[in-house]
Amino acid sequence: MKFGRSLRFKFIVGFSIVMIPIMVFVYYNNLYAIQVVREQVSLINSNHLSQNMEQNERVLQATSRYLYRLGDTDPDIIALYFIPYGSGDYTITKQRILNKFTTDTSFYNLIDSFFLYNIREDDITIGNPDHYNDKITTIKEMMPTAIMKDGRVQNANWKIVKAGSNYGLVKITQINQDLYAGAWINMNSLNNQEKFVEMGEKGGSLMISSDGTPLSDTSLSSDQIKLVSRYLNGLDKPYQIIKDPVDKQNYLLVGRKSAVSDVISIVLLPEERILLNLSFFQMAIRWTPVVALCFLGLSLVFLRETLFKPLGTLIRGMRTATRGDLDFQLVSNYSVEFDFVIKTFNQMISQIQHLKIDIYEEKLRTGEAEYKQLQMQINPHFYLNTLNIIYSLAGLKKYDLVQKMAEHLADYFRFSIRTDRDFIHLYQEMEHIEHYLEIQKLRFPNKLLFKLSIAESFDVIQLPPLTVQPFVENAVIHGFKNRGEHFVIEVHVVSDVHNPDRFINIIIIDNGDGFPATLLEQLHSGQYIVDDWKQHIGIWNVENRLRMKFGGEANLSFMNRPDGGAVVIIRIPIELAESGGGLLYA
Structure with missing residues (x-):
């Protein structure tokens, strides 16, 4: 009983129903006469094509010789x-x-x-x-x-x-x-249509390129030209029999390719005109499309019931799963094989649903741990430099500066050691930068100037801690090399020029040496992560934390000023920043 419902049995029965009548018809139909007529007509038209093409090529070659002689004669x-x-x-x-x-x-x-x-x-x-x-x-x-x-x-x-x-x-x-x-x-x-025989009203000749573009006037329809273009690779044969899907008629195609240009001369002859005097074969050919359509219709109905419906059920289920909706089950009442496939599919969807939930929860935990680790990696950068500054000031007995340094240093470290915060207000980041720069001014008296500007409306915008400070620190470390001139650092918070309602730009500018050309190219392409990531861990940390909190909405830009110095622009989305982010993965 199960075998009667199996897909194999249904395919065997269906194949037999469709193919046996066709095979019986082909067996009892004498194709010899049709073959002879085709060969004779194709031979005549092929000879005309060859003669016409040879004549055209002789003229083309003579014309080429004429052109080559012009400059000399x-x-x-x-x-x-x-x-x-x-x-x-x-x-x-x-x-x-x-x-x-x-x-x-x-x-x-x-x-x-x-x-x-x-x-x-x-x-x-x-x-x-x-x-x-x-x-x-x-x-x-x-x-x-x-x-x-x-x-x-x-x-x-x-x-x-x-x-x-x-x-x-x-x-x-x-x-x-x-x-x-x-x-x-x-x-x-080049297209001499009068020489060809048995073209009739539906046939015609044409000059065509190898890519199927019609090049000359012709009596062929656009559908016939498209049909011919699909068979241009077979023109080395004496002839080809092709079927027009529009009028369901067979055509005899003969063609020759030019040896001196990308031009193909073809002749398309309707087979019904070639077989005009063969009434039996003509009638058989006339009824063949009708019978074929009946067979095709029966085959489609058969395949729809046995194959297409269950496949359609599976495809709809797969599309639903692709959209992320896993809370469904497919109902099956088809053959034994499809019943098994659909039941297995339902089990897989259930397992994937549970596994997806488990993986998502684990991913959240892992991502939060990674974020904390990235935040903590930034903290040790400044410790040794501050101790050296305090030691130097104490050695010079500048105790008032030591007190001032200790005050700024306490505020600086108080901010840095608080790793439990995912977001801080922008004004807090700016105050932290101010403490850092005041410490550097004590280290380089009368050598360092800075300017911080932020509109009051941007004070409460939130961003991850230590987003801006690493770039200010990099500017002092790498840009402050000419000690004979004042080193100026500016940090401005402004609205984005192109989209002021959605983004703000935090701009860090200095008048130092700027970025080397090779480093600037690596920063633009992201190659610095592969080539020398350890030397640029601060940039990498900021970029990864922004990606984890804001997704693709936030980005970094690096450039050099025309008159010297570096520019770093941090673009942050206002809506996500005001709400404290919320994108751990993007």
Whole structure:
């Protein structure tokens, strides 16, 4: 009983129902006559194609030789190079060349026009006035890409171009340093439709490129052209039988590719016209699409009930799970195999739901621990420097400065050792920076100046502790090298220029040496984390803590001032900062 419901049994029965009638029909249908007719018609049209293509190529080759000889045999073209542009002699010589091109066009019956291009003066002389503006525009657009830096023509073959709504073949040769001669052939001149047989109303010939672009006028529809373009790789065969999905008719396709250009000449013949005198085969071919559609309909109904419905149920369940909704169960009443798959899927979804909850809770705990560790890594940076300052002042018996230093130092360490805070107010961070800079002023008397500015409306904005101070400390350590001049540090809190309602910018500016070019490039690309992260642990800590608290909303920018010094910009979202963040992972 289970085997009767199995997918294997249903596939066997369905395959038999669909394929046995087709196999019986094919077995009793004599295809020999159709094959003979196809071969004869394809041979005739293939010969016509080959003759037409060979004739066209002979003209193209003769035209190429003509262009190559112009620079050596035509005195007017030789003289034009030496005559000043715009002079009377230049105009007269150009007119003689134009007359020669017009006369020579009659000897090359496929040539639409010859032209001469002066690259130095961007001047074009073209023989045939038909579609003059389109040709001028096309030639001027293609010349910069067709000519290499040394003046040679990049591609010596015939090139397909488009002028307005018409396509053509263009050949360009270099005459001298400034002059280039060329020939233009209209694609419709290469397509000789009268020679082909059995085309009928639905058939036709066409010149087409290797990428499927129609190049000449044709009686074929756009759907037929698209159909032909999918079979261009098989033109090495004597013929191809293709089926149009629009009218359900079979067509015989014959084609030949040009040896001197990227042009393919094809002929599409309706098979119903080829088999016009074979009534039995014609009737069979006429009814084949109807029978095929019936078989297709039965197959689709069969597959929908046995395969598509259960697969659709599974796909809907997977899409629901992809959106993050795991609180569901699929109902199955299909074959044995799909029942097993859907039940297994339901069990997996339940397990994933529980596992996701466990992982999320563990991730929260791990992230909080990582954040605390990052915050604590910053604290030891300043200890040794402050002890050295106190020692030096005590040795000089400047006890008033020692007291002042101790007061600032106490406030500084009181702020630094409080690692239990995820967020502080911006004014508290600025006060901490002020204590740090006052300590540095005592260390470098009359050498260090600083300015801190913050609007009152930004005082209560919250950010992680020690977000700004590491950059001020880096400025003092790395930027304060020229002790003969005052070292100035400024910290400004302003609204973001581009989005003042959503972001604030904390700008740290100094007049020191600025960032080295290599370091600045690493800071922009983030490569400093890979190459030398230990020397930039402060930057790395700030960047990671901002990412953990604000996600991708906060970022750091680094640059150098034009007149010397470094600039660091910390952008913080106002809404998240005012609410104390809330994004542990992003």
